[in-house]
Structures are given as C-alpha cells and as structure tokens.
Amino acid sequence: xxxxxxxxxLAIRSTLQTDENTGAIVPPITLSTTFERGADxxxxxxxxxxxxxxxxxxxxxxxxxQLELGNRCFAFSSGMAATTALFxxxxxxxxxxxxxxxxxxxxxxxxTIFGNKGIEVGHTxxxxxxxxxxxxxxxxxxxxxxxxxxxxLNVSDIKKxxxxxxxxxxxxxxxxxxxxxVLQQPLLYGADVxxxxxxxxxxxHSDVLGGCLVIKEDNQLAQDLKNxxxxxxxxxxxxxxxxxxxxxxxxxxxxxxxxxxxxQLAKYLxxxxxxxxxxxxxxxxxxxxxxxxxQMKGGYGAMLSVQVKGDATYAMQLxxxxxxxxxATSLGGVESxxxxxxxxxxxxxxxPDNLLRISVGLEHIEDLIADWEQALR
Ligand SMILES: *Cc1c(COP(=O)(O)O)cnc(C)c1O
Numbered sequence: 510x511x512x513x514x515x516x517x518x519l520a521i522r523s524t525l526q527t528d529e530n531t532g533a534i535v536p537p538i539t540l541s542t543t544f545e546r547g548a549d550x551x552x553x554x555x556x557x558x559x560x561x562x563x564x565x566x567x568x569x570x571x572x573x574x575q576l577e578l579g580n581r582c583f584a585f586s587s588g589m590a591a592t593t594a595l596f597x598x599x600x601x602x603x604x605x606x607x608x609x610x611x612x613x614x615x616x617x618x619x620x621t622i623f624g625n626k627g628i629e630v631g632h633t634x635x636x637x638x639x640x641x642x643x644x645x646x647x648x649x650x651x652x653x654x655x656x657x658x659x660x661x662l663n664v665s666d667i668k669k670x671x672x673x674x675x676x677x678x679x680x681x682x683x684x685x686x687x688x689x690x691v692l693q694q695p696l697l698y699g700a701d702v703x704x705x706x707x708x709x710x711x712x713x714h715s716d717v718l719g720g721c722l723v724i725k726e727d728n729q730l731a732q733d734l735k736n737x738x739x740x741x742x743x744x745x746x747x748x749x750x751x752x753x754x755x756x757x758x759x760x761x762x763x764x765x766x767x768x769x770x771x772x773q774l775a776k777y778l779x780x781x782x783x784x785x786x787x788x789x790x791x792x793x794x795x796x797x798x799x800x801x802x803x804q805m806k807g808g809y810g811a812m813l814s815v816q817v818k819g820d821a822t823y824a825m826q827l828x829x830x831x832x833x834x835x836x837a838t839s840l841g842g843v844e845s846x847x848x849x850x851x852x853x854x855x856x857x858x859x860x861p862d863n864l865l866r867i868s869v870g871l872e873h874i875e876d877l878i879a880d881w882e883q884a885l886r
Contacts, residue, residue, distance in 0.1 A: 516576070516691065517761035523572035524754040538751045539564045560742045565750035570721070572757055573711075576690045577703045579723035581731040583738045584750060588686065588706025589614055590743035591720030593622070595651070595682060595702060597741070598733050601627030603650035608635040612659045612684065613854045635665035636797055642673060649677050654700070655684040656693075657801070660814045660850045660866040662788040664797035667804055671699035680730070686710070686841075687812050691764040693805045696725045709841025710811075713756040713763055719745045763843065763871065767811035770877060771869035775813050777878050782818075783885040785863065789813040812840055814850070814866045821862040825849050828865065830884035833876055840868035845877060 514522065527534050541563075544556040556562055566584050574582035585591040592615055599605060605623065607616055609632045619630045633644035635654055645652065652674040656665045671681040682702035683695035689710045695703050705711060707719035724731045738744060745753070775789035787794075790801035791809030801809055817824050828836040834847035846868040851860045869877065 588720035768808035
C-alpha cells in the first residue's frame with residue numbers, strides 16, 4: 510500500500526496473519542520448541558529452535574517494530590530482561606547515565622549487576638538540560654531516559670538529549686513504557702533505542718509479563734542484541750507473545766480513553782483541599798508541560814501521582830478507603846490501581862513519603878472521581 514497505515518489500523522493488522530493450514534484468522538499458538546529440518550538441511554520457515562525464534566515471537570516483534578517506527582525489535586520475558594540485554598552491550602570503561610528518578614529496578618540493576626563490572630553508572634536530573642550537559646562525559650556510551658518518569662512524572666527533552674549524547678558518540682535509549690507509542694514515538698526525536706515493559710499497556714490486562722527493545726537501524730547494535738537474546742535466553746513464551754499481541758489490537762483506544770480519564774482526574778484532584786500537589790504533565794501547572802506538549806501527541810498518559818496533605822500513614826490509610834482503585838503495584842491495565850510508592854521502593858528512594866501513584870483505568874470517570882471524593886477526608 511502507498512500511504513502508511515494509521516496507528517490503530519497497524520496495531521490490528523500487524524498482529525493478525527491468517528493461518529495457511531486452517532484459515533484461522535487469529536494466529537495459533539505454536540508451542541513446539543523445535544522445528545523439522547529437511548534432508549537438504551533447510552527449514553520450512555527459518556525456525557529452528559524456539560529460544561532462537563518462533564512464529565508468535567516473530568509476529569509480536571514485527572508488530573512492535575512497526576508501532577515504534579523502528580527497524581528491528583527484540584522481545585524479552587520482562588521489561589527488566591530487555592533493559593538488562595541493552596546494558597549487556599556496554600564495555601568496561603563505558604559510562605551509563607540514568608535519570609535520578611529512574612524506575613527503581615533499573616537503577617538497582619545497573620548498580621548491583623553492572624556497577625561492579627567496570628561500567629561507570631551515573632545519575633543526573635534529566636529534565637534539567639544544564640545538568641545533563643555537565644553529566645555527559647567523553648566515555649558516555651548510553652544515556653537512558655524515562656519520560657514521563659516513574660513516579661514523579663518528570664519530563665525530559667528527548668530531542669535535545671539525544672543530540673547531546675550523539676556528540677560524544679553515545680546512544681540514547683528511552684523507556685517509553687508510560688507514554689506508549691500511541692502518545693510518544695522517541696525514534697522520531699533522534700533516540701536510537703526504545704524499551705517497553707509490555708507488561709503494562711501493550712498487554713493491557715495485568716495478566717502477562719514481557720518487555721522489548723526496538724532499534725532504529727538494522728545495525729551492529731541490532732546484531733549484538735539478537736546474539737544476546739538468543740544466547741542468554743530471557744525470552745517470552747509463545748503464549749505470552751500471543752497474549753501481548755492480543756492486547757496490542759486494542760492498545761490505541763485503551764490508551765486514549767485511559768488518558769482522558771487521567772487528565773480529568775488530575776484536574777479534579779488539583780483543586781482538592783486535601784491534595785498538596787498533582788504530578789501530571791498535562792496540567793498547565795506542571796513545570797515540564799511545554800516539553801511534554803512538544804513531544805507527546807494525543808494526551809499526556811494515564812499515569813499520575815499526587816502528594817497528599819499529610820504523612821505516609823495518612824497516604825496509606827487513604828488507599829484503604831478507595832474502593833475503585835485497587836491497592837497494588839504495576840500499571841497499564843484496564844482497572845485503576847493506586848500505590849504508596851515509597852514503601853515499595855525502600856528507604857533509599859527519592860520518592861516523597863506522601864506520594865500516591867495512580868494508574869487510571871477504563872472505568873467511568875464519574876465513578877472514579879466520586880471514589881476520591883468519598884475517600885479524601
Ligand atoms: C514496569 C516497568 C519496568 C519494568 O518492567 P517489567 O516488565 O516489570 O520487568 C520498567 N520501566 C517502567 C517505567 C515500568 O513501569
């Protein structure tokens with residue numbers, strides 16, 4: 510076709526291939542771990558052994574690469590497995606630069622697993638370009654962005670930071686889990702790699718773990734990552750790939766509606782006398798609203814956090830009074846969740862004591878607002 514397809518069309522069509530054997534329009538789950546070899550040494554579809562590749566993973570990877578406007582995609586068994594694979598491409602002496610408020614496990618993994626293998630792990634305030642400039646060194650091999658960030662919803666400028674990174678020959682990767690490609694496509698702004706925890710919005714139903722790396726060019730990095738994926742084997746099962754692909758078909762409408770709900774909830778909470786601060790980049794009062802407006806389209810995401818007027822105990826008790834927001838970690842499902850983040854991350858975390866993180870679901874917005882209304886007392 511001449512014209513590129515629109516996102517929702519691509520999301521549906523890229524995950525459906527009619528089965529040649531049966532005519533089934535939803536791809537079957539191919540559980541076989543091994544594939545028959547012909548007497549001439551060849552394989553029917555280039556599948557050999559399912560750690561290396563299998564039809565469900567191939568289909569998922571093709572779809573994710575298209576949705577993020579990339580060339581190659583590698584699927585992993587979790588978001589953390591995907592991030593780890595990318596960090597494994599670093600060499601001793603390389604500098605890895607992370608946001609000071611990066612997803613907690615990303616920071617912990619970088620420090621405990623790579624920090625003692627000769628990788629220099631540093632942190633900076635990514636929404637402050639002057640600080641980023643200072644923090645980038647001649648040996649900076651990878652700058653990792655997470656925007657909007659978890660759980661404080663800070664926004665960093667992908668285009669400007671990618672440029673600064675390329676000046677020293679480094680790569681810029683973006684954890685795009687919270688925005689999803691529905692709202693933000695980092696490769697358009699010069700990023701080299703996009704990571705997703707597909708556990709969240711792609712799966713969309715809190716029932717499958719997964720992660721991926723989408724690479725802009727089919728280059729040496731892509732080859733290295735294919736090698737790491739194949740040899741270390743942190744891959745998703747065919748069923749997990751199938752479930753994620755099923756989620757992708759409704760990604761567009763889910764994210765847009767959840768985003769709409771989140772924006773309305775943020776506006777309501779911002780005015781409430783028991784709330785000290787609402788962290789949501791869609792609000793004009795948000796310090797990074799302008800940057801968010803520049804690089805996000807169609808909305809500002811379905812995640813927000815609030816700082817309540819009160820201490821950690823008050824915040825925890827509040828979660829107990831909410832009835833339509835299940836108190837649980839994670840995000841991106843159709844159901845609304847709330848979480849006291851500091852007590853999950855531990856005492857070293859920079860997250861304020863009075864912060865509650867909210868993943869807004871697909872319930873009716875009036876019910877969601879009414880629930881906060883009764884709980885905020
Ligand atoms: C959940 C999450 C991760 C980790 O993904 P897993 O699938 O849990 O391994 C990384 N980054 C962000 C922003 C996340 O929300």
